Amino acid sequence: MKNKVIFIGSGFTKKEQKTVKNIIQKTAKDVAQLLDIKSDVTFTVYRFGIWTSGFTQAKDWIRINIKLKQFKEIDLVETVCHEMNHIAREYFGFSNKQYDLLDTLFAEGLAVAFGLHHSKIKKAPAIFQYRIANLKKWFPEIRKKLHSYSFSYDEWFHGVGRPMCLGYKIGRYLVDQIIKNNPEITIESLTKKSANQLLKLSKVKF
Ligand SMILES: [Zn+2]
Secondary structure (H helix, E strand, C coil): CCCEEEECCCCCCHHHHHHHHHHHHHHHHHHHHHHCCCCCCEEEEEECCCCCEEEEEECCEEEEEECCCCCCHHHHHHHHHHHHHHHHCCCCCCCCCCCCHHHHHHHHHHHHHHHHHHHCCCCCCHHHCCCHHHHHCCHHHHHHHCCCCCCCHHHHHCCCCCCCCHHHHHHHHHHHHHHHHCCCCCHHHHHCCCHHHHHHHHCCCC
């Protein structure tokens, strides 16, 4: 696997570029092995704002943004793991596939769980923490839209008119339930399963 790292803009010193490139390449290589990803991936890296985040644009292209202040290696590792999990699940922007609400909840839930597990982040960031009672309020609405392609990504995942990152929290809860029911199961093996198989394993009824 040959990964390329391309820096866009002038947000990094030469030394920072070297550090960031090493972290991305090492993490991507490890994850490609764990998740059996064969395609080479190009990472485009920008520096902006207050969050380190990523977006999987295509099967071979991940965009990464690194926050301006107090950049931490562990956040970048978590982001690369998260986005590579999307590639393994074939969940990306330039895709001919369509993803219904259930596919999307599991794509994000698995990416969050995988990112936290492999970066060894001890405590999930507040945006990924949940209270089951708060999530259950949304179950009737999920049931109605479960296999719909016409759900609003901004509402479910970006907090437009709903709690921030609601879909990520629900996805993480579903994956947590699967692991609770099957303690021997790995997130790597779950990444290969369909959303319907995963829902069965979770035993969650919407
Ligand atoms: Zn994601």
